[in-house]
Amino acid sequence: MTLIDLANPSKFLALTARVLPWLAGATAILLLVGLYQAAVAPDDYQQGATVKIMFIHVPNAWLSMFVWGVMSIAALGTLVWRHPLADVAAKAAAPIGAAFTFLALVTGSLWGRPMWGTYWEWDARLTSVLILFLMYLGLMALWRAVEDPSRAARAAAVLTLVGAINLPIIKFSVDWWNTLHQPASVMRMGGPSLDNAFLIPLLVMAVGFSLLFMTLHLAAMRNEILRRRVRSLQMMQASQQAA
Amino acid sequence: MTALAALIRRDIKIALRVGGGALIGVLFFLTVTVLMPFAIGPDLPLLARLGPAILWLGALLASLLTLDRLFTADHEDGSLDLIVMGQTPLELACAAKALAHWLAAGVPLIAATPVLGLLLNLDTAATSAVALTLLVGTPALTFTGMIGAALAVTLHRGGLLLAVLVLPLSIPVLIFGVAASQAAITGPLSFGTPFSILCALSLVSFVVGPFAAAASLRHGLD
Numbered sequence: 001m002t003l004i005d006l007a008n009p010s011k012f013l014a015l016t017a018r019v020l021p022w023l024a025g026a027t028a029i030l031l032l033v034g035l036y037q038a039a040v041a042p043d044d045y046q047q048g049a050t051v052k053i054m055f056i057h058v059p060n061a062w063l064s065m066f067v068w069g070v071m072s073i074a075a076l077g078t079l080v081w082r083h084p085l086a087d088v089a090a091k092a093a094a095p096i097g098a099a100f101t102f103l104a105l106v107t108g109s110l111w112g113r114p115m116w117g118t119y120w121e122w123d124a125r126l127t128s129v130l131i132l133f134l135m136y137l138g139l140m141a142l143w144r145a146v147e148d149p150s151r152a153a154r155a156a157a158v159l160t161l162v163g164a165i166n167l168p169i170i171k172f173s174v175d176w177w178n179t180l181h182q183p184a185s186v187m188r189m190g191g192p193s194l195d196n197a198f199l200i201p202l203l204v205m206a207v208g209f210s211l212l213f214m215t216l217h218l219a220a221m222r223n224e225i226l227r228r229r230v231r232s233l234q235m236m237q238a239s240q241q242a243a
Numbered sequence: 244m245t246a247l248a249a250l251i252r253r254d255i256k257i258a259l260r261v262g263g264g265a266l267i268g269v270l271f272f273l274t275v276t277v278l279m280p281f282a283i284g285p286d287l288p289l290l291a292r293l294g295p296a297i298l299w300l301g302a303l304l305a306s307l308l309t310l311d312r313l314f315t316a317d318h319e320d321g322s323l324d325l326i327v328m329g330q331t332p333l334e335l336a337c338a339a340k341a342l343a344h345w346l347a348a349g350v351p352l353i354a355a356t357p358v359l360g361l362l363l364n365l366d367t368a369a370t371s372a373v374a375l376t377l378l379v380g381t382p383a384l385t386f387t388g389m390i391g392a393a394l395a396v397t398l399h400r401g402g403l404l405l406a407v408l409v410l411p412l413s414i415p416v417l418i419f420g421v422a423a424s425q426a427a428i429t430g431p432l433s434f435g436t437p438f439s440i441l442c443a444l445s446l447v448s449f450v451v452g453p454f455a456a457a458a459s460l461r462h463g464l465d
Contacts, residue, residue, distance in 0.1 A: 079462065131411050138407045145400045154462035155394045159408060162390055162455050166412050169444070173415035176437075177422065 023215045030208035037201035053111040059209035060104035067097030072164040075157035087153030092220035098136035124178035128171045246331045247339045254343035265347040272305040276359045287364040294363035295424035309348040310388040314396035333457040341389045349381040372427035380420040383445040386452030393456035397463025
């Protein structure tokens with residue numbers, strides 16, 4: 001089974017129908033284990049119980065960038081290899097990535113309230129994630145602006161790749177802007193090293209959230225394929241009635 | 244080469260003549276800058292402090308507004324199809340069109356900066372710093388904005404969608420443009436560092452913009 005075999009939507013649907021329950025089960029187990037470990041993890045000596053927000057926040061923030069990477073590969077698949085499922089993958093990933101980014105922002109904001117004393121700080125990392133969120137929304141707006149999916153797919157692919165080039169530049173400029181405007185007013189998370197008591201649950205949660213993304217992504221791709229089939233059937237019916 | 248020169252000449256001529264709309268950008272720039280004191284208050288020291296930021300925002304919005312015209316008019320009368328099918332590489336043709344657009348719509352913005360600086364109580368050094376940063380920064384706005392314009396014309400959607408797609412991409416230019424102007428006026432950083440990065444952003448956009456715009460035109464127009 002290679003990537004080319006999956007170009008046939010029916011084969012893709014058959015394969016994912018078999019894989020999805022296992023993937024969903026593994027996701028549920030890992031997330032439950034991770035949540036349990038996070039719940040019994042000791043409180044931080046400075047941050048108290050609020051440090052537990054990290055176990056949700058960090059995986060979400062990580063996935064917010066990972067999903068753009070997945071979409072960039074799918075965009076290459078659309079433009080270079082013309083893989084028939086690439087645009088389905090790209091379209092299905094955008095709302096999920098936006099949701100992860102939104103959750104990263106919300107959990108970060110809730111974490112910031114007790115830690116920094118404010119819900120929002122124009123911190124470099126927060127600002128670049130907010131811009132990433134805006135770009136996800138722009139991409140979704142582009143998908144929704146056009147009815148013909150293949151035409152929208154190519155436009156979205158170009159925008160995704162331009163975004164992939166620009167996101168590091170934006171990140172760098174925001175870092176610069178931040179150091180220029182407000183030097184080190186924000187407390188940083190306790191040093192570069194993380195104790196194993198925090199690290200292990202964090203890694204479990206990160207893997208769990210990644211599997212959650214895969215599950216949601218495959219399910220969304222199935223839905224998109226089925227949605228397109230329904231649409232073409234409706235079009236056929238409409239043209240038959242007109243004739 | 245002659246084809247590209249002809250393309251640039253033609254685009255500038257069309258932009259400057261009746262119905263071209265390049266100079267409306269300057270009018271918009273002027274209006275936005277005049278609106279600012281009404282929102283902030285006629286406080287001259289405050290206006291002088293915010294001046295570079297106001298001018299940069301005004302120039303950014305003005306160049307965004309005129310970008311809509313970059314491909315739509317050519318698409319409507321069919322000449323864009325000729326450019327796409329022509330012998331000149333589409334990437335070069337896109338770069339030529341963006342250059343012409345910058346000459347017709349971007350340069351007038353920079354020329355208007357001294358007058359607007361006067362209205363915002365900026366001294367000569369500050370005004371020339373803003374004008375210089377705009378001179379090297381606005382090409383980046385045009386060349387990255389061209390990607391959005393190309394996407395918009397292939398999708399037959401302009402206006403707000405273009406703005407939503409292009410504005411996040413122009414954040415680095417805004418940051419370094421304002422940072423360089425502020426560095427020249429108040430310090431404490433040196434002017435050279437953000438200014439060189441601004442130049443680098445423009446150079447990167449010269450490479451990325453035409454390729455991305457040409458890709459979306461080639462894949463989108465059919």
